[in-house]
Amino acid sequence: MNEKLRVRSLELRVEKTENWLSRLLFTTYCLLFAVLLLVTCHSSLVTAAEWSGVDESVVEKYAKDHGREAKEPLINTDQGDLLLFMFLIGGVIGGFAAGYYWRTLTEDRAKN
Amino acid sequence: MKSEVRSQKSEVKKLVTRYSLLITLMLVTCHLSLVTDAFAMHISEGILPLSWAALWFAVAIPFVWYGMKRLRELSKIDLSYKPLVGLMAAIVFVISLMPIPVPTAGTCSHPGGTAIPAILLGPAVTVLITGVALLIQALFFAHGGLTTWGADVVSMGIMGAFAGVGIFRLMRKFNVGLAVSAFFAGMISDWAIYATTSVELAAGIRGDEPFWPLFTKILIAFVPTQLPLGIVEGAMTAGMVKLLFKRRADLLVKFGVIKAEEAI
Incomplete structure (x- = not known):
């Protein structure tokens, strides 16, 4: 008791x-x-108007000063809120994949 | 009774880890969706002249090929290698896409995230993982470019991974603790990435101008953002390695990250 x-x-x-x-x-x-x-x-x-990425404030700035400019990407998702959506999707998929594999790794051990 | 309490404690630990992973995922997702106009070190499409872009491609391809070969070899030896590669790939993809605002500089940039897989999986597989992540980002996220893929692989994949793992192994040789070694590996890896980007950019755009003054100018321009971000990357690397040590120390032993006696 x-x-x-x-x-x-x-x-x-x-x-x-x-x-x-x-x-x-x-x-x-x-x-x-x-x-x-x-x-x-x-x-x-x-x-x-700050918080630009260093690609803009450094890479593209120096490239422009030397006569080279960035071209439009093959699939241009940098249009309006489309890029915001892509980043959200990327974060979700990446996050879920990380969680899934983490669980596989840690549950493997528990089973063993 | 003791075993019951022990199992209860392990349940608590599991729950806390699950909570922290869930909330971290939530924060990362919110962060990615909140900060929109922010990219970083990847060199955009068209910035490098074709000759230079081709040269960096030629440097990157053998490393990516060797990474594929190494992945095939290691996957045959150990079944737990594949989930670890999956985890690391997801981490590199998310981290290298995640713009972090640096209040001291008023700009955004992202860590490379390549030190973590370099320590755990080795630099060769890390180059492959980085190559795939960079390709997806160039295709669908307007992040980097297809012609500049080789240059980005060289800076983030090759230099980031080799600098990180080099520092980690060197410090471990001198019996420095796991977390501290991982911290410095992450930090130096981040700085190495941006130093290499400066070399690639200066070499590609300089024209008739001398290389060194332009390289120094670009490198200094990166400093206000990358100096604090390197410290953040160091902390992230140390946290991840330590977490894996707590949950799967046997894996770290298996892949030669720590000695067997350290896991006990």
Whole structure:
């Protein structure tokens, strides 16, 4: 009986830790995301029209100075919100693939 | 009783890892969708003259071919190699597409992400993975170019991977810790990528101008963005290697990243 009670109390403690850790992790990520958003938005307001990629601010700038300009890509997805959509799709597919293979790797071990 | 509690603890660990992976995925997805007008180091279509583009192609192709050969060999030896390659390919693809705003410079750039696979899979397979990621990005993401694919493979794939793995192995030889070695590997790999891009760009566009002053100018222009980003890439590399060490230390032993006694 005593043993059972001890196991139960330990289980409860593990559950509490689990909840506490999950909450902490979630809050940390949310805070980080909020800070990232704030910094990004604030800086874009202060320095409007900046946040260009270094390909634009360095590579293309120097190339242009030396008489070479970037050509349109073969499949030009840089049109309106199309590129935004492509980036979203790329992020989702890449993220899911990473998650799938990570699970395969870690579950392999559990099975073995 | 002890075993029960131990299994409970491992459940907690699993749950936390799942949460963190899920939220990281969410953050990456949101980040990719939020920042739109931001590309980085890949040299765009038409920037390099054809002769230079062809030269970089000629340099890149043997490395990509050797990467394919190595992948076939290693996949036959170990079944867990393929999922690891899949994981690394997805990581390189996402990381090298992810524009990160650098508030100190007011610009965006992306890490290369090639140090992680270089440490875990070796530089040859990393070049192949990078080549595939760059091809997809050039075709569908207006990121890089088809004629400049060779140059981008040389900078991100070859230089990024070899610099990263070189630093990692050198530091491990001097008994530096796993995470610290991985951190420096990631950081130096990132800087090596941008130094190589500067070489490729300066050599390609200089015309009659001397090489070194132009190279130095381009390299210095990269510094405000890439210096902090290199540190971020170092932290990402260290985090990934450490995470794999915690979950699959046996894989790190199998692929020669750590010694068997370190995994115990």
